[in-house]
Amino acid sequence: MQEEFVFSGFGGQGVMFAGQLLAYTAMDEGLEVTWIPSYGPEMRGGTAHCFVVISDKVIGSPLVARPMNGIIFNKPSFDKYEHDIAIGGRLVVNTSLVPQKSSRNDIEIININATDIAYELGDAKLTNMVLLGALLRQHSVLPIQALERALDAHIPKHRRHLLEKNYRAIERGAELMRA
Amino acid sequence: MARELLKGNVAIAEAAVRAGCEAYFGYPITPQTELLEYMSARMPELGRVFLQAESEVAAINMVYGAACAGVQVMSSSSSPGVSLMQEGLSYIAGSEVPCVIVDVMRGGPGLGNILPSQSDYFQVTKSAGHGDYHPIVLAPSSVQEAIDFTMLAFELSRKYRHIVVIAADGQIGQMMEPAELPDMLPYPQPRPDWAVTGAKGRNKNVVTSLYMNADEEEAFNIRLQKKLEVIRAIEQRSDEFATDDAELLVVGYGTSGRIAMSAVQKKKKKGLKVGLFRPKTIYPFPEKRLAELAEQVEMCLVVEMNAGQMVEDVRLAVNGVVPVEFYGRMGGNIPMPDELLRVIERYYAYSAVLA
């Protein structure tokens, strides 16, 4: 088993943390994992992305040209990665900030207005958790409960008071998929 | 010890702390800055020395001073910063004091860019400054190896009173992987006899790289070369995969070695006789094992993130026994596993003809 994920969006949308949380989850579940960010000037307000590779074996490259999964937070990221996703893979799209529909019919498209939902939950910064909830509801690579356990275990101390809100966002993202 | 998800730069910093690093001097430069930032908090917390220098030139000379005082000391930088350190490194080698330097390599020449690269291979392995010497150079390919090699670096630098460079690249520095950190080693280590600590109850100690007399300078150089001979004899380290029946031997280190591993594993599954040889020390280059393998394979393919630097050492080790081909990406581009698969297929076809 090997799965690759690219998370991409604006700096400040929690893109890096979403990827890290998935990486923590995989590690805590006993899997091998790598997380690698874009870095440097890109971090200062432009698009930011990170790659996560999860495997049950030692991971060679932490970067792949055609990842299986894309978690797309905004339009520039959609433009950049829509066509990179491997055939048979999936694209989770934050439709709140991506107006167009994907033209691809060889991958699964998961549309969710994550930023609108995050606002409803009281904090636009929860966009990343809504998207993760939707992803893991549709793709059973890791259980949602494991994601929540990892959040509890690894959330920075100064953000701990946001734990409940984050759980709600993950669950909301998952619920909407069920509906 | 539990596995933690650690960023390469941070892992190296904490490993240095646990190895007993008493002082860190550095200057911010991407993509190694997290290492300096981590040390700025961690070292004072433990009552150890952290200082942000005014330049890499100053940083390496602070390292030189602290090393003369007999403590375990480290600096870290990235390619352009390591260029600035060449002067100090040469003095350190010429004075035979130990230190550990981390080079998180980025694209060059010039200001280049901040993306991962292996373009400092020549700079760090061939001399790292003027004069006849090579530092010991360790090339980690994962966060765990970055930790293990940092521990080893302090041990080797002490043992040989020599510079040890950890040649990582932007990818190793920036990526997070689960890894285990070792326990804290006994701290601090006693100051060695040769260190400058004040001439109390003993004759004075002088640490210098200056020998005005030709015979004295030559005698020093002979001693230095003998030390390097010992290092070449016993410190060569490498890793290999599927080499027993390999016809095509892929050779790569650090990030390129790790990506090559992905490609080789895939080819192996398809029944192709492809193996991987991954140098862990790039000085001393693991020439002994590679020379043995050259007798068994039909061809070597060297993969690097530069225009072809280690390939020269591979050719020296292989010594014309089999053809040595090269594939490299530059400018911060990292070869993708699919891309390497195609390259391997192409060269595998050639090697089959040779067989």
Place this chain on the structure above:
Amino acid sequence: MTTVTIPIEDMQLIYDRPEALACTHTHYCPGCTHSIAHRLLAEAIDELGLREQTILVAPVGCSVFAYNYFEMDGVEAAHGRAPAMATGIKRVSPHNTVITYQGDGDLASIGIAEIIHAAARGEKITTIFVNNAIYGMTGGQMAPTSLPHQKTTSSPLGRDTDLTGSPLKISELMSQIDGAVYVVRRSLHDVKHIRQAKKAILTALKVQQAGLGFGIVELLSTCPTNWGMTPVDAMHWVETAMVPFFPLGDYKIADSVRQLE
């Protein structure tokens, strides 16, 4: 004619080699004031009982072998980097007394960044700055402190300030830096000034012992060989040409240092 014999046990020893000064020949030219500066530093170290805890950082320049001329631990820095090296030593060995001994090319040209930042950080080190307005070791080239119109082997027609700028006044410069607490300029051209220089070196070392901050003593010095003068004329040139351009005095004595005195 009568001879007076004084038994040796009644004689008073009034001049001896300081313990901190090595019993050896130096390579300095006749009439060069490096030897005076060395002796003053050694006397001051002895008087304060610091020999066994001092680490001398030698520069690149005529005093490159300084560590051979003192009976204490020493290291050899790269050109201009003595303050950085001293920083490294002092930070890991705060109980040692760390001294850099630097010339004008070393300190004011190639090492200007290192000296300014060591001062800015308030490194608890002492710098002895020997300013003789020329590169001595390499054979008399123009230094950052060479005077206007001064002839050197790299300004054969005299220093042209339109082309090469004006000499750097280091004590004035250092006095503007908060971390520097003791900045004085003295001269070695006659006995009176040599006495004053000794006193300044003593104070600078006390400043370090008390951990007050960075201290520097600039010593106007001679280079008879490269100036093309006799030693006596060289002393005279310091007095008549250098002192007017580089006025002697206390450029900065922080309140903490005054309290010390």
